[in-house]
Amino acid sequence: MSAPVLSVDDLSVEFATREGTVHAVRHVGLDVHAGRTLAILGESGSGKSVTAQAIMGLLDTPPARVSSGSIVFEGTDLVGASERTRMRINGEGIAMVFQDALSALNPVYTVGDQISELLRVRRKLSRSAARARAIELMERVRIPAAARRVDDYPHQFSGGMRQRIMIALAVALNPRVLIADEPTTALDVTVQAQIMELLTELRRENGMGLVLITHDLGVVAEVADDVVVMYSGRIVERGSVEELFQRPAHPYTRGLLRSMPRPDREDDELWAIPGAPPSPLRAPGGCAFNPRCDAVVDVCRTDQPELRLIAAGRHSACHLSQEVFDGRA
Amino acid sequence: MSAPIPETTQAVAVPTAPPSRMDGLRRFVTKPTGALSLAVLLLFVLTGLFGPLFVDRPGGLGTDILQAPSASHWFGTDDLGQDVLAQVVWGTRVSLTVGAAASGLAIVIGTALGLFGAYSRRADAWITTVTDLMLSLPLLPLMIIVTAIAGPSIATLTVVIGLFSWPEVTRLIRSNGMVVVAMPYIDGARALGAGGWRIVTREVLPAVVPLVVVSVLLTAARAVISEAGLSFLGLGDPDSWSWGRIMLNAQRSGVLSTAWWQTLFPSLAILLLVLAATVAGVRFNDTRDPRLKDR
Ligand SMILES: Nc1ncnc2c1ncn2[C@@H]1O[C@H](COP(=O)(O)OP(=O)(O)O)[C@@H](O)[C@H]1O
């Protein structure tokens, strides 16, 4: 595999809050490759969005603080980069699609204005050229009657159409990396599939690296190439999708797979990992997953397991990773 | 590449739909308060602009001294025999000019600092401190001192009133700007590479423009009062008429208690203008507030 376009290494983010320091992200490492889809999978609160915000430079500092690590995009470390560097890379190098398109689009401008403004400022297009390109982009993301709808405001579109418009904005400058943070969570199932298909298509066409943040295993199975599983701010498992789904090396991943509804096992009632993910302020000692783990041993309550290589391209952070991987625990 | 896919269009709760300009004006005047306040403001502006074309500049000595209001002198005359109506008309021009210019100055400074404070945490600490300090100062004595030192003139009045009136605007714009800065679409803009300048001018400013309009009206009303007050204290421009100066003349010539018309009419003008500006401001605010759409 060629060198990654975006490489996050040892990233830690903490928030200063009234109740204490929240370690939202700890020692996270990711590589995003051109033309591939990396899924970040995890329950709500596991630190997926904070990771994305750190990459995009959207964290408010304070209260947030990047306490360790680097985010290297095409040779430039974005941690502590100047506003000028950020302004150049955001949109053109890395772009992002948010979960809630309605609130991520400015309500007082037409969608056409928002797309053309971007093109006029960054691509120095004339007013008419930018408008024409905006319509093209809206057609590209399959907005019906784009030429007419270009003058509509965001609230005049349906949820799925708005998400398409945000995608059009995000790909307007041909970014090398596109981060999509739960882009379909707010949408109904058929629309979800269409949006995922569109993102995959654009990734292939533009050769972008796609980072897909989701809590939906079905989506991961369908569109991702690689996956990292996050739990309580840490990466607990990493690998290619086929291998990881075939042979998980972490009890959490194994539990997630078991809780996935499967058409070939209709007799099974829906199973879920017992308990809930810990609040980052009250994470248990040792392995954060230990209160919910079905393979827990004594050492899990005292020692934090490291993310270790267990097979080619496979990493897991579990004291029993080899046993789980081999199906012995 | 492929044909557009039809998609179920779901009804969405319409958020702050930007009303078209005409629509806004129509809604503004549908309530009597809106129409009336606008009419009064318009009347003052027209009087200030064109009144002096029809009424001679008051000056010199007249024969009808201290006449009560009558058919020939609607607002009566003063101790020099000058027509009070003419003074009020000419005064309208100065009072409005000072009010508008001082308000403009205060709005520009106040909006700029308010937006800057809302966007930049670092600048905010300073801006808040200075604003609070300014708001806690006794303004009238300060304005008197500064005007006295700088030498009374229309320009001095304008600048002094403007420079002392921005803190209210800053506070209003800052607190509302902070709400906008916390909106997810600001992150959306930053994710697309918008810098501080573009976010403030393109995203935050348009969202607070309605408040700026309201501020212009309220600040202008306050500025007119300040102008009248300072002029009444003898700190106005001695060479031009203003509402405060008419009352000052009444006080100086010792007729304050007898020639009621000499103070009543300029006072009424001030009251009416301030009331109209305030009502218009409130009404404008109501029209813009989506929660009060049916009003
Ligand atoms: N601004 C903030 N202040 C304090 N804590 C925060 C803030 N943003 C996120 N967090 C905390 O960081 C953790 C990770 O959040 P997030 O990345 O949003 O999770 P998710 O995986 O659901 O996207 C959560 O526990 C959340 O409470």
Ligand code: SF4
């Ligand atoms: S380290 Fe222990 S508690 Fe954590 S996942 Fe592995 S077995 Fe379970």
Ligand SMILES: [Mg+2]
């Ligand atoms: Mg999230």
